[in-house]
Amino acid sequence: MAQTIKVAIDGMGGDNAPDMIIGGIELACKRLNDVEFLLFGDEVLLRPLLNAHAEAKSVCEIRHTDEAITAEEKPTVALRSGKNSSMRLAIDAVKSGEAAALISAGNTGALMAMATVVLRTLPGIDRPAIAASLPTERSQTVLLDLGANIDCSADNLVQFAVMGEVYARAELGLAQPSIGILNVGAEVLKGNDAVKEASTILQSSDLPISFYGFVEGDDIAKGTVDVIVTDGFTGNVALKTAEGAVAMFIHHLRGALTSSLITKIGTLLVRPALNIVRNKFDPRRYNGAMLVGLNGICIKSHGGTDALGFSNAVNVAVNLVRRDFNEVIKEDLSRVMKNDQPELRSAVN
Amino acid sequence: MAQTIKVAIDGMGGDNAPDMIIGGIELACKRLNDVEFLLFGDEVLLRPLLNAHAEAKSVCEIRHTDEAITAEEKPTVALRSGKNSSMRLAIDAVKSGEAAALISAGNTGALMAMATVVLRTLPGIDRPAIAASLPTERSQTVLLDLGANIDCSADNLVQFAVMGEVYARAELGLAQPSIGILNVGAEVLKGNDAVKEASTILQSSDLPISFYGFVEGDDIAKGTVDVIVTDGFTGNVALKTAEGAVAMFIHHLRGALTSSLITKIGTLLVRPALNIVRNKFDPRRYNGAMLVGLNGICIKSHGGTDALGFSNAVNVAVNLVRRDFNEVIKEDLSRVMKNDQPELRSAVN
Numbered sequence: 091m092a093q094t095i096k097v098a099i100d101g102m103g104g105d106n107a108p109d110m111i112i113g114g115i116e117l118a119c120k121r122l123n124d125v126e127f128l129l130f131g132d133e134v135l136l137r138p139l140l141n142a143h144a145e146a147k148s149v150c151e152i153r154h155t156d157e158a159i160t161a162e163e164k165p166t167v168a169l170r171s172g173k174n175s176s177m178r179l180a181i182d183a184v185k186s187g188e189a190a191a192l193i194s195a196g197n198t199g200a201l202m203a204m205a206t207v208v209l210r211t212l213p214g215i216d217r218p219a220i221a222a223s224l225p226t227e228r229s230q231t232v233l234l235d236l237g238a239n240i241d242c243s244a245d246n247l248v249q250f251a252v253m254g255e256v257y258a259r260a261e262l263g264l265a266q267p268s269i270g271i272l273n274v275g276a277e278v279l280k281g282n283d284a285v286k287e288a289s290t291i292l293q294s295s296d297l298p299i300s301f302y303g304f305v306e307g308d309d310i311a312k313g314t315v316d317v318i319v320t321d322g323f324t325g326n327v328a329l330k331t332a333e334g335a336v337a338m339f340i341h342h343l344r345g346a347l348t349s350s351l352i353t354k355i356g357t358l359l360v361r362p363a364l365n366i367v368r369n370k371f372d373p374r375r376y377n378g379a380m381l382v383g384l385n386g387i388c389i390k391s392h393g394g395t396d397a398l399g400f401s402n403a404v405n406v407a408v409n410l411v412r413r414d415f416n417e418v419i420k421e422d423l424s425r426v427m428k429n430d431q432p433e434l435r436s437a438v439n
Numbered sequence: 440m441a442q443t444i445k446v447a448i449d450g451m452g453g454d455n456a457p458d459m460i461i462g463g464i465e466l467a468c469k470r471l472n473d474v475e476f477l478l479f480g481d482e483v484l485l486r487p488l489l490n491a492h493a494e495a496k497s498v499c500e501i502r503h504t505d506e507a508i509t510a511e512e513k514p515t516v517a518l519r520s521g522k523n524s525s526m527r528l529a530i531d532a533v534k535s536g537e538a539a540a541l542i543s544a545g546n547t548g549a550l551m552a553m554a555t556v557v558l559r560t561l562p563g564i565d566r567p568a569i570a571a572s573l574p575t576e577r578s579q580t581v582l583l584d585l586g587a588n589i590d591c592s593a594d595n596l597v598q599f600a601v602m603g604e605v606y607a608r609a610e611l612g613l614a615q616p617s618i619g620i621l622n623v624g625a626e627v628l629k630g631n632d633a634v635k636e637a638s639t640i641l642q643s644s645d646l647p648i649s650f651y652g653f654v655e656g657d658d659i660a661k662g663t664v665d666v667i668v669t670d671g672f673t674g675n676v677a678l679k680t681a682e683g684a685v686a687m688f689i690h691h692l693r694g695a696l697t698s699s700l701i702t703k704i705g706t707l708l709v710r711p712a713l714n715i716v717r718n719k720f721d722p723r724r725y726n727g728a729m730l731v732g733l734n735g736i737c738i739k740s741h742g743g744t745d746a747l748g749f750s751n752a753v754n755v756a757v758n759l760v761r762r763d764f765n766e767v768i769k770e771d772l773s774r775v776m777k778n779d780q781p782e783l784r785s786a787v788n
Contacts, residue, residue, distance in 0.1 A: 162626050199629075227687045237623050240631050274586050274675040277511050280548075282589050282672060307679025311687035320676075323631060326623040327673050328680045330656025335681035336688050338576045338660035339720060346712035356708025363695035363702045371688060 094124045095411050097404065098180040098189035099150075101131025102158035103196020105394045108132075111195070112139040112146050114400025118408075119145040121401075125408055128183055130176040132156050155179055159200045161393065168200035169207060177201060181208045184386040191387035191407040193378070195400065201390060202238045202381065209386040212423055218383035219250045220322070220390055221257050224329070225370055226313030232258045232267075233310060233318050236379055237326035244287035247271065247319055251292055253382045254317035255299045256422040260415055267316035270305035272324060280304065284321070298425070333373045340368060378403030380410065387416055443473045444760050446753065447529040447538035450480025451507035452545020454743045457481075460544070461488040461495050463749025467757075468494040470750075474757055477532055479525040481505050504528055508549045510742065517549035518556060526550060530557045533735040540736035540756040542727070544749065550739060551587045551730065558735040561772055567732035568599045569671070569739055570606050573678070574719055575662030581607045581616075582659060582667050585728055586675035593636035596620065596668055600641055602731045603666035604648045605771040609764050616665035619654035621673060629653065633670070647774070682722045689717060727752030729759065736765055 099115070101108045108131055115127055126149045129136060133154040140147040157175045159168050172178050177196050183189040185208050194201050198220070206218060221234035234254050239246060251269050258267035271289055273281040280286075281304070292301040302315045310318055310328060320328070343364075347357040357364075369375060373392065377399035381388040387410050391403035410416075448464070450457045457480055464476055475498045478485060482503040489496040506524045508517050521527050526545050532538040534557050543550050547569070555567060570583035583603050588595060600618050607616035620638055622630040629635075630653070641650040651664045659667055659677060669677070692713075696706040706713075718724060722741065726748035730737040736759050740752035759765075 162628065164628055198624075225687075227690050240623065272676060274589065274672055275547075279511070279513055307676040307681075308683030308686070310680055311683035323623055324673055324676050327621060327656040327669075327677055331659055331677045331680045332656075332684035334657030334660035335684040337657070338574075339685050339688050339716070341576050342716045342719060343713070346716045347709055349712055353709045353712045356705045356712075359705025360696055360702045360709060363698055363705075364692070367688070367691045367695045370691060 094126055095191075095408055096126050096128060096189045097407050097411075098128045098183035098192040099130065100177040100180045100192070100194035100196050101129045101136055102176040103194040103201075103393070104391065104400075105161075106396060107195060108135050108139060110395065110397045110400050112136070112143050113397030114404060115146040115150060116143040117397055117401035118404035119149060121405065122408055125149065125404075127151070128153055128180070128189055130155060130179040130183075131158065153179060159197050161197050163197055163200055165199040165203035168197065169203050172200065172204065178204050178208070181205050181388070184388065185209055190411040191389060193389040193391055193400075193403050193407050195391035195393050195395060195403070198237055198390060198393075201388070205381055205384055205386075205388045209384040209388065211383050212385060212420060214423060215249050215253065215383040217246060217249075218381045219253060220325075220379045221254060221382045222329075222376060222379035223258075223261055224310065224332070224376060226311055228313035230262055231310060231313050231316060231318055232261065233320070233325055233329065234382065235320065235322040235325050236329055237322045238381065239322040241323075242284055242321035244284045244291060247284060247288035247321070248291050249383070250319045251288070251299065251301070251317070252297065252423065253419070254319055256419050257380070257382050258316045259422065260413060260418045261410075262316065264316055266300050268300045268302045269317045269319060270302045270309065270315035272310075272318050272320035272328070273304040273306065275306065276304050288319070336371045374399035374402060376402065378406030380406070382419065385416070387411060443475055444540075444757055445475050445477060445538045446756050446760075447477045447532035447541040448479065449526040449529045449541070449543035449545050450478045450485055451525040452543040452550075452742070453740065453749075454510075455745060456544060457484055457488060459744065459746045459749050461485070461492050462746030463753060464495040464499060465492040466746055466750035467753035468498060470754070471757055474498065474753075476500070477502055477529070477538055479504060479528045479532075480507065502528060508546050510546050512546055512549055514548040514552035517546065518552050521549065521553065527553050527557070530554050530737070533737065534558055539760040540738060542738040542740055542749075542752050542756050544740035544742050544744060544752070547586055547739060547742075550737070554730055554733055554735070554737045558733040558737065560732050561734060561769060563772060564598050564602065564732040566595060566598075567730045567737075568602060569674075569728045570603060570731045571678075571725060571728035572607075572610055573659065573681070573725060575660055577662035579611055580659060580662050580665060580667055581610065582669070582674055582678065583731065584669065584671040584674050585678055586671045587730065588671040590672075591633055591670035593633045593640060596633060596637035596670070597640050598732070599668045600637070600648065600650070600666070601646065601772065602768070603668055605768045606729070606731050607665045608771065609762060609767045610759075611665065613665055615649050617649045617651045618666045618668060619651045619658065619664035621659075621667050621669035621677070622653040622655065624655065625653050637668070685720045723748035724751060727755030729755070731768065734765070736760060
């Protein structure tokens with residue numbers, strides 16, 4: 091029998107918290123065994139919700155705090171005065187070893203700042219990045235950073251490439267993932283200084299990774315490479331733009347399919363197939379991104395998600411714990427870092 | 440009867456040039472009257488193509504040059520040594536007044552640099568931006584910059600807001616277009632310095648434009664605002680990411696619809712409706728972006744487009760000429776610029 095896994099939950103983070111969090115745990119319980127939750131947040135709000143969700147209630151232990159980080163809180167303020175917040179206490183539970191992973195749907199900047207200070211980055215990594223695997227034409231592609239680091243240097247991007255490689259290896263089970271840097275064109279002279287310099291470093295380095303070169307926006311969905319590296323500003327915009335574009339297409343498709351009696355009859359016949367495709371690209375199905383590069387498994391859920399989306403973030407956390415992801419990434423990183431070419435040390439350290 | 444419009448064409452720009460260019464002119468001729476083309480490029484290649492396209496042949500005048508700007512050419516090199524290139528001669532034809540507009544599917548950086556030097560920017564505008572209107576859930580949204588300016592200051596973004604407003608007014612016929620700045624979140628503390636400063640300027644200014652605030656990637660397809668302002672790196676990635684996401688959805692949809700006999704029968708009934716939606720989002724249907732902010736109508740076609748896409752770029756150019764767009768934007772800009780608040784002068788000049 092598998093060992094029981096304990097996951098710390100920021101019970102107050104997210105637009106629809108805490109309702110969607112308890113609902114998400116309830117849904118996750120139907121799929122998971124041997125998982126327990128430390129639920130940090132306001133007991134006055136959490137207790138009645140648990141009373142209404144029997145399965146969640148049986149696996150949740152409330153740790154009361156009446157402090158929470160708001161969506162508007164600056165990361166520096168959260169660091170200074172958020173020490174008793176639900177988000178911070180969830181991070182502390184991973185630091186102390188009481189929990190094997192934490193999940194928060196709250197303020198990304200605050201989570202990034204507090205998790206980095208408390209858990210610390212892995213050797214050779216300056217800043218963690220938010221990574222998630224997205225559906226493509228072929229299979230899945232890991233995209234990072236999705237919003238943790240707004241301004242990125244070439245060194246940051248090189249580190250993201252290394253972390254993305256290791257993440258794709260562990261998460262997608264690929265033996266030799268290919269890495270691309272997101273740019274506005276494939277030609278070497280395109281782009282800003284950071285992407286050009288990062289590309290030069292990766293091309294000339296002896297890092298044991300398979301660097302493809304530059305890729306463009308449409309290569310994300312094409313699945314041209316297994317890992318796409320970008321700064322957190324561009325990555326966040328790209329992810330949300332792709333989600334919006336698919337939602338728009340579905341919106342217009344729905345309109346067209348109900349435009350006449352004939353299309354309505356046809357739609358009855360194709361509906362199961364349409365639903366499969368629509369579900370495949372439902373952002374809630376791939377909710378739950380990892381803050382890679384930290385000593386600990388820290389999962390960021392989309393702030394605006396619902397119970398179904400949050401239950402997927404729980405799945406992501408549990409899967410990473412079961413695969414002992416943090417040990418795998420540490421070993422893989424040290425393997426990659428063993429190269430002692432001077433340009434790599436300066437690039438990666 | 441409408442006056443004959445003369446359009447200058449860079450006959451050698453684009454991945455599939457010159458074939459797709461002559462094919463595109465041939466297609467455009469079927470829809471347009473009273474348009475003639477000055478076709479700059481290698482006569483040895485262009486003449487046989489025209490001989491095979493009767494309608495294009497009747498409205499094209501070849502202006503021979505055997506020089507062309509390659510996709511890899513640096514903008515500085517193009518400026519210095521590309522004076523006899525097909526791209527440059529097309530720009531010169533607009534400068535001299537011989538042509539009312541020009542179209543190039545060639546190297547974006549070179550086009551931007553040469554067009555800016557030859558045509559000059561409009562009063563109060565430092566750098567032109569590439570603008571195009573994209574389909575949304577509601578109707579259309581103007582997105583700029585799509586790749587002309589990789590690094591943008593707050594002042595650049597403020598100028599893009601003004602140009603986008605004027606463009607949406609003329610192109611989409613909106614009385615008071617709303618403007619948003621693309622960011623990673625709606626909260627004021629989110630984003631990089633340039634977007635935060637641009638937002639502060641637009642919020643506190645007396646510019647006669649309707650500033651909405653920050654929008655996120657999914658707001659592009661939602662149509663939350665009429666104009667979305669961003670730097671050329673993010674805008675280029677966002678545009679291509681959206682196109683790729685829609686293409687991926689269609690790819691998986693096709694697979695699902697042919698998965699069984701029942702879905703195949705249903706697909707027969709809904710096919711006309713599906714085709715309408717697919718065509719609506721075919722990137723070729725909205726190919727042809729304008730380099731706004733210049734003294735002259737300069738249209739950038741996607742480099743990888745085909746004849747259908749290029750014919751749409753021709754439509755865009757002709758429509759803008761017919762609407763006397765360059766005079767409209769000059770008048771509108773001077774109306775907006777009349778405000779003499781110091782922060783605006785510094786922001787916009």
